Structure formats: C-alpha cells, structure tokens
Amino acid sequence: MSLKVEVEQKVLSANDRLAAALRERWQERGVFCLNLISSPGSGKTTLLERTLERLAGRVRAAVLVGDLQTENDARRLSQYGFPVRQIVTGGTCHLEARMIEQHLPAVDRPDLELLIIENVGNLVCPSSYDLGEDAKVVLLSTVEGDDKPLKYPGIFRRARAAVFTKVDLLGLTDFDIERAEEHARTINPEILTFRLSNRTGEGLDRWVAWLEGEIARKRAAR
Amino acid sequence: MHELSIATALARAAIDTAQAHGATRVLALRLKVGAFTDLDPEALRFGWEVIAGEERLLAGAELHIERVPAQVCCAACGYEGPARPPGVCCAACGSDCTRLLAGEELDLAEVELDVPEGGGGAEGPVGQ
Numbered sequence: 574m575s576l577k578v579e580v581e582q583k584v585l586s587a588n589d590r591l592a593a594a595l596r597e598r599w600q601e602r603g604v605f606c607l608n609l610i611s612s613p614g615s616g617k618t619t620l621l622e623r624t625l626e627r628l629a630g631r632v633r634a635a636v637l638v639g640d641l642q643t644e645n646d647a648r649r650l651s652q653y654g655f656p657v658r659q660i661v662t663g664g665t666c667h668l669e670a671r672m673i674e675q676h677l678p679a680v681d682r683p684d685l686e687l688l689i690i691e692n693v694g695n696l697v698c699p700s701s702y703d704l705g706e707d708a709k710v711v712l713l714s715t716v717e718g719d720d721k722p723l724k725y726p727g728i729f730r731r732a733r734a735a736v737f738t739k740v741d742l743l744g745l746t747d748f749d750i751e752r753a754e755e756h757a758r759t760i761n762p763e764i765l766t767f768r769l770s771n772r773t774g775e776g777l778d779r780w781v782a783w784l785e786g787e788i789a790r791k792r793a794a795r
Numbered sequence: 796m797h798e799l800s801i802a803t804a805l806a807r808a809a810i811d812t813a814q815a816h817g818a819t820r821v822l823a824l825r826l827k828v829g830a831f832t833d834l835d836p837e838a839l840r841f842g843w844e845v846i847a848g849e850e851r852l853l854a855g856a857e858l859h860i861e862r863v864p865a866q867v868c869c870a871a872c873g874y875e876g877p878a879r880p881p882g883v884c885c886a887a888c889g890s891d892c893t894r895l896l897a898g899e900e901l902d903l904a905e906v907e908l909d910v911p912e913g914g915g916g917a918e919g920p921v922g923q
C-alpha cells in the first residue's frame with residue numbers, strides 16, 4: 574500500500590540546529606561572527622590579512638579558515654598575533670556548523686570579540702550552510718563576471734554585505750562595477766556594498782570601520 | 796558538490812520517516828528548492844542515486860525536485876505574488892521594498908512509502 578507522508582522539513586535542519594546553538598552562544602557573549610564566502614581567488618585570505626593587520630591591538634579576534642587540502646592559509650594568517658585554526662575539509666566544498674563547533678576550542682578565549690570564518694573557496698555550496706554567523710559577506714573580484722550576483726543569487730540573497738575586490742584593476746577588464754552592484758541589489762535590495770583593493774589599500778578604512786562598528790554593537794547588546 | 800551532503804541528509808530523513816511508519820520501502824521523495832537556493836539538480840540526482848543505492852529501504856526511490864519561484868509582498872503597493880525575475884522587485888510597481896514570502900526553500904516536502912497492508916507495525920496512525 575502506498576502512503577504519502579507530508580514531512581515539510583528543512584533538509585539541513587540538523588545543521589541549522591547546531592548553527593542556532595552557536596548563534597545563541599555568540600549572542601550571550603557578545604561575539605560578532607563573520608562568514609566570508611567567495612570563489613577561489615577573489616582575495617578572501619588577503620582581505621583577512623589586511624583586516625587583521627588593522628585590528629591588531631584593537632580587537633580580540635580569532636580565525637577559522639576552511640580549505641580543501643592545505644594549511645597554507647592558516648600559515649599566512651597566523652603572523653598577525655591572533656589565534657588561527659585551519660579546517661581541512663578533505664574535499665568537502667563548504668564548512669558546516671559541526672566543523673565550527675569541533676574546531677572552535679582551538680581558537681576560542683573567554684574575552685573573544687570577533688570570530689572570522691573564512692569559508693572554502695566556492696560561491697555555491699557554502700550559501701546553504703548556516704554557521705551561526707551574524708553576517709555572511711560575499712566577495713567578488715573585478716576579474717570575475719559582473720553578472721555573478723544573478724548567476725549565484727543564493728549567496729547574494731543571504732549576504733549582509735558584498736565586497737568588490739581588486740578595484741585597482743578596474744578598466745583593465747570588462748567588469749562594470751556599477752552593474753555588478755545593481756545586480757547585487759536586484760537580488761538583495763538591502764545588501765551593503767564595499768569597493769576595495771587589498772593591493773593599494775583603497776576602501777579598507779571603510780570596511781574596517783564597518784566591522785568595528787558591528788563588533789561594538791554586538792558587545793553592547795550582550 | 797554539496798549535493799552529496801544534501802542527498803545524505805535526504806536519505807536520513809527518508810529512512811526516519813519510513814521507520815516511523817513501518818514502511819518496507821521508500822517509493823519517492825518530493826523536494827522543494829527555492830529560486831534563491833543554489834543547487835545543481837543533476838548533481839543532486841547523481842548523489843541521490845549513489846546514496847540511495849546503498850540503502851535497502853531506499854533502493855529505486857525516485858527524487859522529484861520542485862522549483863519554487865520567488866514570491867514577494869510589496870510594502871509600496873500591497874501586491875502579493877511572483878517577483879519580477881531575476882530578483883525580488885515587485886512585479887506590479889517595480890518597488891524593491893518587498894518582503895520575500897517564498898524562494899529560499901530547501902525542504903523535504905513529502906515522502907511516499909510502501910507500507911504493508913494492516914499498518915505493518917506503524918508506530919502511529921496512518922498519515923501522522
């Protein structure tokens with residue numbers, strides 16, 4: 574006998590539950606948690622380096638960085654004096670909440686103010702996995718297509734902010750930054766946008782100021 | 796290729812549902828995927844075949860994927876219905892002051908089971 578059972582449940586509900594517990598923990602402790610997502614090569618690790626440089630001595634931060642295979646990124650990031658832990662996924666294309674929970678003790682400290690998660694380089698898969706973050710931030714570099722917000726609406730829809738990187742190369746490629754921002758807002762009218770260059774430092778002040786504002790707001794709401 | 800992780804989660808949910816209803820086999824699953832959920836249906840089907848092939852209860856179970864278009868409620872004109880593709884703007888007045896009602900789903904909607912006549916030891920009433 575055939576029986577149809579209405580289930581109506583989120584497929585990733587197990588991950589969502591773990592993420593909700595992490596989010597509650599950050600809320601209680603007033604820790605701001607950022608989840609950085611982009612294609613490989615958009616400049617996530619370099620943006621993090623420039624950011625950590627500026628936050629040194631000002632903010633108590635920790636970093637979890639996901640990668641398919643190597644520990645290279647953690648080595649690059651560990652020179653700024655913050656605890657860094659590489660999560661080698663062994664081929665899995667995204668981070669999941671259980672991986673955050675598992676690796677957190679290696680970088681956590683009681684007075685933590687900022688946890689930055691650098692996701693695996695991938696614009697598709699990480700968008701479906703809640704990691705308990707306050708904000709997903711998507712990076713798009715000017716050497717990619719300016720229609721990517723329309724091609725990957727999942728991440729642009731869920732991101733609080735979009736950072737357009739490598740703006741020092743504008744004019745050398747066909748990337749139209751106005752059009753890219755417009756596409757991002759078509760998918761997500763409330764998305765914040767940043768234009769910056771990790772090489773020249775252009776736009777970094779505004780980015781770091783936003784981040785520090787969010788950290789302060791989260792601490793004040795404890 | 797997070798589709799394999801999703802297929803694994805689907806298999807877990809389908810097996811749980813089958814066991815709760817004393818089913819001998821899962822016949823089909825209906826999955827809802829929103830317009831703003833990035834997923835490759837072919838990769839998911841492939842992942843599903845691999846995962847389902849390893850589970851006796853899931854052997855041969857079909858996976859139906861239903862795409863859910865973006866639905867919005869417009870704060871400017873009160874319109875409620877499909878958004879203007881490809882984004883979330885109001886299809887009536889073009890305003891971007893909209894609230895998303897549907898389009899971000901990744902939900903298992905329904906599981907179709909083969910249940911032996913007479914309940915087959917179901918733990919609850921049929922249709923629970």
